[in-house]
Amino acid sequence: MSDIEQLQQSVLADIAAASDEAALEAVRVASLGKSGSVSALLRTLGAMTPDERKARGPAINGLKDAVNAALTARRDALKNAALDQRLNTESVDVTLPVRESPAETGRIHPISQVIDELTAIFADMGFAVAEGPDIETDDYNFTRLNFPEGHPAREMHDTFYFNPKEDGSRLLLRTHTSPVQVRTMLTQKPPIRVIIPGRTYRSDSDQTHTPMFHQVEGLVIDKGSHLGHLKWILAEFCKAFFEVDNVKMRFRPSFFPFTEPSLEVDIQCRRDKGEIRFGEGEDWLEILGCGMVHPNVLRNCGLDPDEYQGFAWGMGIDRIAMLKYGMPDLRPFFEADMRWLSHYGFRPLDFPTLAGGLSS
Numbered sequence: 001m002s003d004i005e006q007l008q009q010s011v012l013a014d015i016a017a018a019s020d021e022a023a024l025e026a027v028r029v030a031s032l033g034k035s036g037s038v039s040a041l042l043r044t045l046g047a048m049t050p051d052e053r054k055a056r057g058p059a060i061n062g063l064k065d066a067v068n069a070a071l072t073a074r075r076d077a078l079k080n081a082a083l084d085q086r087l088n089t090e091s092v093d094v095t096l097p098v099r100e101s102p103a104e105t106g107r108i109h110p111i112s113q114v115i116d117e118l119t120a121i122f123a124d125m126g127f128a129v130a131e132g133p134d135i136e137t138d139d140y141n142f143t144r145l146n147f148p149e150g151h152p153a154r155e156m157h158d159t160f161y162f163n164p165k166e167d168g169s170r171l172l173l174r175t176h177t178s179p180v181q182v183r184t185m186l187t188q189k190p191p192i193r194v195i196i197p198g199r200t201y202r203s204d205s206d207q208t209h210t211p212m213f214h215q216v217e218g219l220v221i222d223k224g225s226h227l228g229h230l231k232w233i234l235a236e237f238c239k240a241f242f243e244v245d246n247v248k249m250r251f252r253p254s255f256f257p258f259t260e261p262s263l264e265v266d267i268q269c270r271r272d273k274g275e276i277r278f279g280e281g282e283d284w285l286e287i288l289g290c291g292m293v294h295p296n297v298l299r300n301c302g303l304d305p306d307e308y309q310g311f312a313w314g315m316g317i318d319r320i321a322m323l324k325y326g327m328p329d330l331r332p333f334f335e336a337d338m339r340w341l342s343h344y345g346f347r348p349l350d351f352p353t354l355a356g357g358l359s360s
């Protein structure tokens, strides 16, 4: 047996005998380390004549490769053995007792419920939901929506302003969800069909107004869209939301800076001992405002009014929630009173769908 074969046999035997990673590392240092036996042999290659090197080189390099391969294989085997050892000795305690069910189950707030109902209804008509920040610029909240500087319409909104910045501009709490429509028109190509439910803010507080309230607005932008489309969408919405087969609607002329023409919409109802029933009776109840998007607004949002037309509407979520579910006062909506919530709240797993029933 040559000296190389002998060395290989003894190093491989040491590797096989190493019983843990530390012992294996010691064998590696003793063979392939700086003053290891295999390294010493490798160094002799430098001093050989070309003929000698041709004769012994392959065997010496083969020795190095064989030792490296054996080290790797042994390292893997030791790792696996250590893992097997842990799997065989460690265990998971699966006997922990289940938590007791809570005394009270949580409720879905009527606002969240109504937003889910609206979303289900408009999603069925092909609308997406868009969202945006509560803190807005004057530009997106007013200017691009065709509110002229110094116009009383700005005052109409009782805006909460932040302190002015160095350049004189001031941020504000959005007074309606319309800035989200501006953002949508600026970033998406028509056709656009979106609804925007969200929080809005105006400095106003009494039995039917809270400084923070909720709106849902809708926007459609397409070629050739007109008031007929809007009326159909609103009629479908009212029937689905108030869960009646038919409902008469009345459209009255109105004014909003961002629509022309602008309309206010009433629905047929009957007032019955303080209760309101929809789709019957002789009374009317105002539920929303709407109109064709003003050409100035389209232009301010990068759209050509000769190419695209659109319509939009807006309504108060809190108000339609009160109407549908018969709550007399808006203020407790935002007081987090558990008694109010357990009375008016909804069960978490009864998610509204058109097929399964919106509020059953």
Ligand code: 2NL
Residues within 6 Å of the ligand: 145, 178, 179, 181, 182, 215, 217, 219, 256, 258, 259, 288, 289, 290, 291, 292, 293, 294, 297, 311, 312, 313, 314, 315, 316
């Ligand atoms: C109301 C009336 C309305 C809109 C909101 C709108 C938004 C854009 C362009 C044009 Cl970006 N219109 N929104 C239009 C008409 C009425 O809300 O009484 N809300 C509670």
